[in-house]
Amino acid sequence: MTKLDRLIISKLRQIWLWSSVRREALKLVYDKKRKQWKCNRCKKFTDGPKVDHINPVVPIERPKRLEIQGIIFNEVNWTEYIRALLFCKVEDLQILCPHCHRGKTNKENKERK
Numbered sequence: 457m458t459k460l461d462r463l464i465i466s467k468l469r470q471i472w473l474w475s476s477v478r479r480e481a482l483k484l485v486y487d488k489k490r491k492q493w494k495c496n497r498c499k500k501f502t503d504g505p506k507v508d509h510i511n512p513v514v515p516i517e518r519p520k521r522l523e524i525q526g527i528i529f530n531e532v533n534w535t536e537y538i539r540a541l542l543f544c545k546v547e548d549l550q551i552l553c554p555h556c557h558r559g560k561t562n563k564e565n566k567e568r569k
């Protein structure tokens with residue numbers, strides 16, 4: 457992954473933070489009395505909800521190597537990345553507390569290696 461790829465990803469994540477589907481997912485599990493969100497995994501309430509894509513945005517499987525005229529391209533598939541990140545449905549998302557989100561992310565990163 458190049459420096460430019462990483463920059464594009466950080467910009468896309470900023471767009472994600474303001475997306476309506478993300479806000480909708482947060483609203484669904486917000487408890488107005490507690491002023492907290494309910495974690496979908498441990499069912500505890502949290503002040504710092506993480507909006508999680510149930511199926512990871514970056515696939516667990518390594519990207520396929522693309523070869524065109526003998527040149528190997530190992531690039532980010534932007535169409536797939538943007539579709540998974542921004543064009544998801546509220547059903548594709550879940551709210552996790554920071555602890556559960558860290559656990560899920562670490563597990564996914566281990567599986568990628």
Ligand SMILES: [Zn+2]
Binds near residue numbers: 557
């Ligand atoms: Zn949790």
